[in-house]
Structures are given as structure tokens and as C-alpha cells.
Amino acid sequence: MSGDEASGERLAARPAPAVGTLSTARARIIEALGEQGGLTRLVLAGALLAGALWALNGSPFLNLVGQACAVYAIASIGQSVLIGSAGQIALSGAAFMAIGAFVTGTLAGTPLETFPVPLVVCAVTGWLVGLLSGIPGLRFRGLYLLLSSLALQFMVTAITKNYQSEYHPAGLVVPPLHIGSLDVSAGRSLYAVLIAILAVVYLVVALTERTGIGLAWRSIRESEVAAAVSGVDVVRWKLYAFAASGSITAVAGSLLAYLVGRADYATYDLNLSIALITMIFIGGVRSRLGALTGAVVITALPYVLQLRLSGWLTELGLSANWYTENQSIANAGLFSLLFLLVVLFEPEGIEGLLGKAERLLRRAFGARRGGRPAES
DSSP: OHHHHHHHHHHSSSSSTTHHHHHHHHHHHHHHSSSSTTTHHHHHHHHHHHHHHHHHHHOOHHHHHHHHHHHHHHHHHHHHHHIIIOOOOOOOOHHHHHHHHHHHHHTTGGGGGGHHHHHHHHHHHHHHHHHHHGGGGGGHHHHHHHHHHHHHHHHHHHHHHHHHHHOTOOOEEEOEETTTTEEEEHHHHHHHHHHHHHHHHHHHHHHTTHHHHHHHHHHHHHHHHHHTTTTOHHHHHHHHHHHHHHHHHHHHHHHHHHHHHHOGGSSSSSHHHHHHHHHHHHOOOHHHHHHHHHHHHHHHHHHHHHHHHHHHHHHTTTOOOHHTTTTTHHHHHHHHHHHHHHHHHTTTTHHHHHHHHHHHHHHHHHHHHHSSOOOO
């Protein structure tokens, strides 16, 4: 066989270059955009990515806001597992964040303080407490389940308050975050760590919900009776939903303690639980992207109001003194109003509004294409 023939055979035996792979990826993207809701998801994902990059390369203040958004986005995903996926409502999100923060503070000064050991311990603790707190959910539904979760919130608040008053009156000090010898306790390095953890949590939840676990949760959300008739072990999967939600939310509490540098029971009150639920409903109660969007909106909004509202009111000839002196009360009232408006007028939140806009665009575009004369 000649050298040219051998070279030709080797070239023919080589796999096709990445053109086919690129074509397949392009086809999948086009197919996803062609589905109803695909454009909405693309817009939300693009906006979130752009905001994350903006915060990463922005001023120290903007970077700090981005860090807070990342932490609460993790907590929001944790609540989305319970509320959006499994359809179980609870007001104990702040309690699990308090558990994560106080476990992290308690581990400070011990051999277990090395990162990421505290995150693992918080995740396990949140899982166990979630299992225990989910037991009332086996018998209760709706308002009764909400009241039982509220009892857990008050119990955790009382325990952490008494513990802090007895041993750490100023709050538990959390050491700066280090990964080995690398200091990542502030600035862009901390923001990058938080974004990386958020991405891992998001990916794990997304993959989990694509399995039979997610299918079981969705069936329970639609109808527990129908799910039981279909062979779903309702008791088991409801407990797993509470446990998974508690685990993720406790991790968020641990990260918040690292961000603030202290664990204080007053931070994790009922207002925070309400804010977490508001994030879910404002962004989109049945969507992970919606949960991220709601977390960013609710977390960043107080900073925007703090910086801009006084100037806006002054330009209108109004006094901003009341808001300046009562920011926490005003923000809580604003969140409650937003939650009420969403529940009454747009239960699917921001993602639902974008979905309606997408449907209108598709109808208009389809009608325009349908009205064109056929080309020969």
C-alpha cells in the first residue's frame, strides 16, 4: 500500500471534527428557544449572568450586594425545593438559616472549623432537623402545616436567643473564610466562592428534579391523593423534601455567617422567613430561575432604596426622614405588599409576566409570518 493510500485511510478513519457537535448543540438551543417558555428562561438566565458579572467587576459596595444576593439565592433555592417542587408551604426558612449560622459559629476554634467542613456539618444538621420538622407535615396541610412550621421558627429563635445571651451576648464570632492558606474572606474572592457554591447547589437540585425524586415531588404538589393512588410513597418523599430544603437553607445560613462575620439570633427572625417566601413567589414559585430572580430583586431592592429613594423624594419636594429612620419597617411592609400583589394578580411572578410577553410575541410573529404571501 502506498503512503498516499495509507494517509487517506487514516484521514477517513478519523472521527468527524467538532462541526457535528456544534451543529447538534446549535440545534438543541434552537429547539429549546422554539418551545414555549424557552425565550423567557433565556432572558432570565442572561439577566442573572449579566448582573453577576456586573457585581464581580463593580465597586466594593456593588460586590458586597452581589455577595448578599448569592447567599440568599442559595436559601431561595432551598425553599423552592419545598414550596415549588413539593408544594409544601412553611415559614421556617429563617430557622434553618439560624441553625446553619450558629453551627458555624460553634465550630469556630475547634478542629472542625476548617472550610468546607462547617458547610458539610450544617448540611447534615439541616437535613436531620428537616426530617424531624417534616413529621408534622405528614398529618398537617395548608394552614395547619404553616402553623407547625411557625412553631419551629419560634422554637429555634428562643433556643438561639437563650444560648447567645448565656454564652455570647454580642453574638458568635465567625472566623474569616480561608480555603487552605488562601484568604477568601472578602471582595471578589469571597464573591467567586459564593457564586461557585450557588452554581453547585443549583446544578445538584436541577439534576435531582430530573430524576424520579423530582417526579414524586411534582406529583405530591399536584395531588397527594392521586400520588398515593399512583404508587408514590407520599410520607417518604414529603420527608425528603423537608430534609433537602432544610439542608440547603442551613448551608445558606452558614455562608451568611461567614459573610457578616457573626451569628446573631436577631438576624434570623420571622421577617426573614417571610422575605424568603416572598422571593419564591415574586420570581416564580415553580421555577429555579424564578427563585434566583426573586432573591436578587428582594435582596438588592433595599440597597437601591437606601441609595436612591431619598434623592427621588427630595426632587418631588417630599421628606425622606421617615424612611431613613424606619427602613426595616418600610422594607417589611413593601415586601408584604409585593407578595400580596403577586398572589392576587400574577401567581407565577416575574417569570409568569415574561411568559405572557413571550406568548404575545410568538402570536404576533406567527400572525405576521402567516400573513405573508407564499413565495414561488
